[in-house]
Amino acid sequence: MSRFVTLLLALLLAGCAATAPAPEPRELSLAATPDDVLQETVDLLMEEGYVIRHADVELGRVEAALARWPGYRVRAEVTPEGEAARISLTATRGGRPLSPYLLDRLLAALQTRLGLAP
Template sequence: MKRSILILLLAGWLAGCATPAPPQPHELQLAASPGETLRKAMHLLMERGYVIRHADGELGRLDAVLARMPGYAVSLRVTGQGDDSRVAFIATRGGRALPPTVLDPLLTDLQSRLGLLP
């Protein structure tokens, strides 16, 4: 009896150690070329204090970290053709996904820089 209770407690404790689900990207469809979108996003992030750790125009990928506290990391993927692009942002802190509201100012500023807002 004591042994089965101990096993149940141990199983419950270990269940709490499960890895979290990977963060879901915050996606946005834009009427701008993928190259221009990636370039403007890179400049935007640098102006806001992010350090670009990796950027690849052919892959449409950009990874950046905030150079000051609280230490956010942003991962950006751009896909599309011609004058249409799809942007997927993921923001993390300490390996944990941040809520989409953290990304809203970045996405709004990106749209403004691309001339897509009134």
């Protein structure tokens, strides 16, 4: 009986140790330089109430957390793509990935800021 309880406890704890799936990115190619895209992304996130936690221009990465409820975390990665740039956004809340469509509003606002809105 005690072996059964031990096995059951081990299985329950192993289930708790599983890692959350990686968030699915929302990506967009923009006809702007990577530096401009990264700077406008930082400015946009700050205007939207995010606190920039980490930013690295050389790596093209920004991590920000929403300063009010519900406390989303957003990660942006900007990579050069020829003469243009590609931005990839992911979001999490409480360590769990959020649906990528939630980032569409930020991407649309970024396009507008860069003068690239359709």
